[in-house]
Amino acid sequence: MEHPSLVPALLLADSLSGDPAGGEARPGGPVRRSVRDWLVDGVLFVVAVLFGLLVVAEAWSRPDPPTDGLLFLDLVVGSLGCVALWGRRRWPVGVALLLALIGTFSDMAGAAVLITLFTVAVHRPWRTVALVAALNAAAAGVYVFLRPDPDLPVPVVGALLVVLTAAVVAWGMFVRARRQLVHSLRERAVRAEEEQRLRVDQARQLERTRIAREMHDVLAHRLSLLSMHAGALEFRPDAPPAEVARAAGVVRASARQALEDLREVVGVLRDTAETGAERPQPTLSDVPALIEENRRAGLRVRAEYRVADLASAPASVGRTAYRVVQEGLTNARKHAPGAVATVTVTGGPGDGVTVCVANPAGLGQEPDVALPGAGTGLVGLLERVGLAGGHLEHGWTADSDFRLRVWLPWAADGAAA
Known part of the structure; x- marks a missing residue:
């Protein structure tokens, strides 16, 4: 025994x-x-x-x-x-x-x-x-x-x-x-990984739904205007040459703008819960105000603009660049409290616009209030940039900085590429 x-x-x-x-x-x-x-x-x-x-x-x-x-x-x-x-x-x-x-x-x-x-x-x-x-x-x-x-x-x-x-x-x-x-x-x-994958898929689907809503509202207006002027040309072939040229110019401008709106599918419609009205869409010239707002909130930011005229950027380029800076500064505030973020905007017509947001690791400080996040911000941003014809890179550099870098097309004639 x-x-x-x-x-x-x-x-x-x-x-x-x-x-x-x-x-x-x-x-x-x-x-x-x-x-x-x-x-x-x-x-x-x-x-x-x-x-x-x-x-x-x-x-x-x-x-x-x-x-x-x-x-x-x-x-x-x-x-x-x-x-x-x-x-x-x-x-x-x-x-x-x-x-x-x-x-x-x-x-x-x-x-x-x-x-x-x-x-x-x-x-x-x-x-x-x-x-x-x-x-x-x-x-x-x-x-x-x-x-x-x-x-x-x-x-x-x-x-x-x-x-x-x-x-x-x-x-x-x-x-x-x-x-x-x-x-x-x-x-x-294993379940957590599967749930995260589902959240990413849902974020992509939500972004595509918002894109479809904005395309419907914006393109419906552009195409109806184009149809109206084209119809005038069709039913008034005897109009004076100056009037025909003016109408043809409006048709050309409307068609070009419709194509630009079609290419800028990453613009997101922001509806208020109360009225359902569309908020004004930000542009590249609104980036300095965004940075100042973050500075007032306590984030230390160094900014450098190497674009001749921020306001001259196409609306789609400006809106996407604005969202890139917004997401980068939000991530810096959440994950690197106390660090100095660097924002660089360079480029121009023909070269495109390059937006870079970089920050080192946090300085050991903890934010007063933990900021919630589902980890899908970069997923939606990647969807926006990719559909706009640009490309996005993010990750840690050799200098131990986290860098978010985006390039967006800007045609030489001033329209979105």
Whole structure:
């Protein structure tokens, strides 16, 4: 039966156990052992045999050793019990009950009894564990009666074996709870990644919906104006040449503006909850005011403008550039409190507009109020810039600065490219 000197065997069983976390072996089901499983089972088998032989040798060397017949039976049946360890993954309860029966008289099977009891505690419900543990405790009582220790009183030996059984069960159930916790945390991490992916998809869809709303409102006006002047030309072919030229100029300008509005699909319609009215759309010339507003809010910003005339930028370019600066300064305020942000706006007709917002890591300060965020701001910004025909880069530079850099097209004739 169990012996206090077999505790190291159980330690090894815990450290090398390769069973799935919190999983339960299917009785009679097929078992596919990995290389690690074969290694673990082999090591546990060798440990059980070696500890059994040591305990049998210790009993045989006593002044009043057991009879030769009992020792022979112990070696044979106990060795078969150790061999039964190879089936603990497929039939954990059955192997545990068999070894509990063998443990009523065998020292050779002592380590194997502890290993199978530990396996049941890890992979079976508490009611099954309690039943197997009770049978092991009863087997311990029979063992003490059949093979009393000459150096210790029978009650002491029995109490030690019961305590050892309870410790093995408690340890196995602790390992089970720990593995289930790890498994649960892993599932939570997978769910969190999936939820983040869904939020990103929703942000993209929301941005596209807003784009479609603005295109409907803006292009409907442009195209209706174009249709009106084209109709006038169609129904008044005898109009004076000056009037025809003027109408043709309006048609050309309206068509060009409609094309520009079609290309500026990243503009977002901002409706108020109360009136549903459209807010004035920002332009590139509004960027200095945005920076001053952030400065008044406590953000330290260095700004540099290398554009000849900010107000001359096309509306679509200015609006997108404004949103880039707005998002970059918002991220700097949220993630790098106390740092100095740098905003650079360069370019012109034919070269396009380049907007760069950079900031170092925070200076260890914490904002007074945590700013909420879903982590989808850059996703929407990337959607805006890409649909406008530009490109966006963001990430950490070699100087440990976080940089948001956007290039937007600006045609040489002043229209959006």
